[in-house]
Amino acid sequence: MTQASMTFARPKAVILAFGLGVLAGCETEAPAVEAPEPGVLEATRNGPDGAAPGSCWGRTVSPAVVEQVREQVQVSPAEVSVDGTITKLPVFRNEVREQIVTPRRDNWFETPCPEVMTPAFVETLQRALAVRGFYAGPVTGQMDAATRAAVLQLQSSEGLPSGVLSLATARQLGLVAVELVAE
Numbered sequence: 415m416t417q418a419s420m421t422f423a424r425p426k427a428v429i430l431a432f433g434l435g436v437l438a439g440c441e442t443e444a445p446a447v448e449a450p451e452p453g454v455l456e457a458t459r460n461g462p463d464g465a466a467p468g469s470c471w472g473r474t475v476s477p478a479v480v481e482q483v484r485e486q487v488q489v490s491p492a493e494v495s496v497d498g499t500i501t502k503l504p505v506f507r508n509e510v511r512e513q514i515v516t517p518r519r520d521n522w523f524e525t526p527c528p529e530v531m532t533p534a535f536v537e538t539l540q541r542a543l544a545v546r547g548f549y550a551g552p553v554t555g556q557m558d559a560a561t562r563a564a565v566l567q568l569q570s571s572e573g574l575p576s577g578v579l580s581l582a583t584a585r586q587l588g589l590v591a592v593e594l595v596a597e
Contacts, residue, residue, distance in 0.1 A: 462522040470527035472578035479516040485509055523574060524581040526590060531557065535589065542587040543568065
Protein backbone atom coordinates (compact mmCIF):
# COMPACT_ATOMS: atom_id res chain seq x y z
CA MET A 415 0.00 0.00 0.00
CA THR A 416 1.25 3.45 -0.79
CA GLN A 417 1.26 6.33 1.67
CA ALA A 418 -1.55 8.04 -0.25
CA SER A 419 -3.80 4.97 -0.18
CA MET A 420 -3.15 4.51 3.56
CA THR A 421 -4.29 8.06 4.21
CA PHE A 422 -7.66 7.38 2.59
CA ALA A 423 -7.98 3.83 3.95
CA ARG A 424 -8.12 4.83 7.62
CA PRO A 425 -10.52 2.69 9.51
CA LYS A 426 -13.94 4.18 10.09
CA ALA A 427 -13.53 3.48 13.80
CA VAL A 428 -10.70 6.03 14.05
CA ILE A 429 -12.79 8.68 12.35
CA LEU A 430 -15.78 7.80 14.50
CA ALA A 431 -13.69 7.97 17.69
CA PHE A 432 -12.34 11.36 16.66
CA GLY A 433 -15.87 12.63 15.96
CA LEU A 434 -17.15 11.38 19.31
CA GLY A 435 -14.19 13.01 21.05
CA VAL A 436 -15.02 16.32 19.43
CA LEU A 437 -18.68 15.98 20.40
CA ALA A 438 -17.79 15.06 23.98
CA GLY A 439 -15.91 18.33 24.31
CA CYS A 440 -18.90 20.37 23.14
CA GLU A 441 -21.06 21.99 25.72
CA THR A 442 -24.74 21.96 24.99
CA GLU A 443 -27.23 24.34 26.45
CA ALA A 444 -30.16 22.93 28.34
CA PRO A 445 -33.39 23.47 26.42
CA ALA A 446 -35.33 26.51 27.51
CA VAL A 447 -38.16 25.57 29.84
CA GLU A 448 -41.36 27.38 29.06
CA ALA A 449 -43.51 28.63 31.87
CA PRO A 450 -46.50 26.34 32.36
CA GLU A 451 -48.82 29.30 32.10
CA PRO A 452 -48.62 32.84 30.76
CA GLY A 453 -49.11 34.37 34.20
CA VAL A 454 -47.16 34.31 37.43
CA LEU A 455 -45.80 31.10 38.96
CA GLU A 456 -46.16 32.13 42.58
CA ALA A 457 -48.40 34.35 44.62
CA THR A 458 -47.38 37.98 44.76
CA ARG A 459 -48.41 40.94 46.85
CA ASN A 460 -48.54 43.04 43.67
CA GLY A 461 -52.16 42.52 42.80
CA PRO A 462 -54.67 44.48 40.76
CA ASP A 463 -55.54 48.09 41.47
CA GLY A 464 -57.69 48.34 44.59
CA ALA A 465 -56.44 45.07 46.10
CA ALA A 466 -56.71 44.87 49.87
CA PRO A 467 -53.44 45.65 51.67
CA GLY A 468 -51.60 42.47 52.68
CA SER A 469 -53.49 40.29 50.22
CA CYS A 470 -51.69 38.06 47.72
CA TRP A 471 -52.58 37.50 44.10
CA GLY A 472 -51.98 35.26 41.12
CA ARG A 473 -52.62 36.13 37.52
CA THR A 474 -53.31 34.45 34.23
CA VAL A 475 -53.37 36.27 30.93
CA SER A 476 -56.09 35.85 28.36
CA PRO A 477 -54.42 36.66 25.04
CA ALA A 478 -56.03 39.00 22.58
CA VAL A 479 -58.24 37.41 19.94
CA VAL A 480 -57.29 38.69 16.50
CA GLU A 481 -59.19 37.99 13.30
CA GLN A 482 -58.31 38.65 9.70
CA VAL A 483 -60.93 40.86 8.09
CA ARG A 484 -61.27 40.89 4.30
CA GLU A 485 -62.94 43.81 2.59
CA GLN A 486 -63.11 45.43 -0.81
CA VAL A 487 -61.74 48.94 -1.10
CA GLN A 488 -62.64 51.15 -4.04
CA VAL A 489 -59.53 52.21 -5.94
CA SER A 490 -61.24 54.33 -8.59
CA PRO A 491 -64.91 55.31 -8.91
CA ALA A 492 -67.16 54.53 -11.84
CA GLU A 493 -67.22 57.02 -14.69
CA VAL A 494 -70.73 58.11 -15.66
CA SER A 495 -71.58 60.09 -18.83
CA VAL A 496 -73.92 63.06 -18.86
CA ASP A 497 -76.85 60.91 -19.98
CA GLY A 498 -76.31 58.57 -16.96
CA THR A 499 -74.71 55.61 -18.70
CA ILE A 500 -71.71 54.02 -17.06
CA THR A 501 -68.67 54.41 -19.29
CA LYS A 502 -66.17 52.79 -16.95
CA LEU A 503 -66.83 50.42 -14.09
CA PRO A 504 -65.39 51.16 -10.65
CA VAL A 505 -62.17 49.36 -9.68
CA PHE A 506 -61.90 47.57 -6.34
CA ARG A 507 -59.11 45.69 -4.62
CA ASN A 508 -59.32 43.17 -1.83
CA GLU A 509 -57.60 44.08 1.42
CA VAL A 510 -56.86 41.87 4.38
CA ARG A 511 -56.24 43.45 7.76
CA GLU A 512 -56.09 42.20 11.30
CA GLN A 513 -58.63 43.36 13.81
CA ILE A 514 -58.59 42.78 17.58
CA VAL A 515 -61.91 41.16 18.47
CA THR A 516 -61.18 40.73 22.18
CA PRO A 517 -58.32 42.64 23.83
CA ARG A 518 -55.68 40.99 26.05
CA ARG A 519 -56.88 40.71 29.64
CA ASP A 520 -55.18 40.06 32.98
CA ASN A 521 -57.22 37.67 35.11
CA TRP A 522 -56.37 38.27 38.77
CA PHE A 523 -57.30 35.84 41.53
CA GLU A 524 -56.55 35.93 45.24
CA THR A 525 -54.06 33.34 46.55
CA PRO A 526 -52.73 32.22 49.91
CA CYS A 527 -49.71 34.38 50.75
CA PRO A 528 -46.19 32.86 50.62
CA GLU A 529 -45.89 32.67 54.42
CA VAL A 530 -48.96 30.38 54.44
CA MET A 531 -47.41 28.02 51.86
CA THR A 532 -45.28 26.16 54.42
CA PRO A 533 -44.13 22.57 53.80
CA ALA A 534 -46.88 21.36 56.18
CA PHE A 535 -49.50 23.32 54.19
CA VAL A 536 -48.22 21.92 50.88
CA GLU A 537 -48.26 18.38 52.35
CA THR A 538 -51.90 18.90 53.28
CA LEU A 539 -52.57 20.27 49.79
CA GLN A 540 -50.93 17.21 48.21
CA ARG A 541 -53.04 14.88 50.36
CA ALA A 542 -56.24 16.77 49.51
CA LEU A 543 -55.42 16.61 45.80
CA ALA A 544 -54.58 12.89 46.06
CA VAL A 545 -57.88 12.09 47.79
CA ARG A 546 -59.72 13.80 44.91
CA GLY A 547 -57.70 11.90 42.28
CA PHE A 548 -55.65 14.84 40.98
CA TYR A 549 -52.26 13.96 42.53
CA ALA A 550 -50.49 10.60 42.53
CA GLY A 551 -46.98 11.64 43.60
CA PRO A 552 -45.28 11.41 46.96
CA VAL A 553 -46.23 13.78 49.78
CA THR A 554 -43.09 15.92 49.91
CA GLY A 555 -44.23 19.31 51.15
CA GLN A 556 -42.66 20.87 48.06
CA MET A 557 -44.69 22.85 45.52
CA ASP A 558 -43.08 20.90 42.68
CA ALA A 559 -44.12 20.43 39.06
CA ALA A 560 -46.38 17.45 39.85
CA THR A 561 -48.22 19.43 42.54
CA ARG A 562 -48.62 22.42 40.23
CA ALA A 563 -49.94 20.13 37.49
CA ALA A 564 -52.51 18.70 39.92
CA VAL A 565 -53.56 22.20 41.01
CA LEU A 566 -53.80 23.22 37.34
CA GLN A 567 -55.95 20.18 36.54
CA LEU A 568 -58.30 20.84 39.46
CA GLN A 569 -58.60 24.58 38.87
CA SER A 570 -59.00 24.18 35.10
CA SER A 571 -62.06 22.02 35.77
CA GLU A 572 -63.38 24.96 37.80
CA GLY A 573 -62.64 27.54 35.07
CA LEU A 574 -59.28 28.82 36.35
CA PRO A 575 -56.45 27.54 34.14
CA SER A 576 -53.56 28.16 36.55
CA GLY A 577 -51.07 26.07 38.50
CA VAL A 578 -50.96 28.77 41.18
CA LEU A 579 -53.26 27.77 44.04
CA SER A 580 -56.15 30.20 44.34
CA LEU A 581 -57.63 31.17 47.69
CA ALA A 582 -61.04 29.93 46.48
CA THR A 583 -59.58 26.48 45.68
CA ALA A 584 -57.74 26.38 49.03
CA ARG A 585 -61.06 27.12 50.75
CA GLN A 586 -62.87 24.51 48.63
CA LEU A 587 -60.27 21.92 49.69
CA GLY A 588 -60.68 22.92 53.35
CA LEU A 589 -57.11 24.23 53.65
CA VAL A 590 -57.97 27.84 54.46
CA ALA A 591 -60.73 29.10 56.71
CA VAL A 592 -63.82 30.39 54.95
CA GLU A 593 -64.59 34.01 55.73
CA LEU A 594 -67.83 34.45 57.62
CA VAL A 595 -70.14 37.14 56.35
CA ALA A 596 -71.82 39.20 59.07
CA GLU A 597 -75.58 39.37 58.59
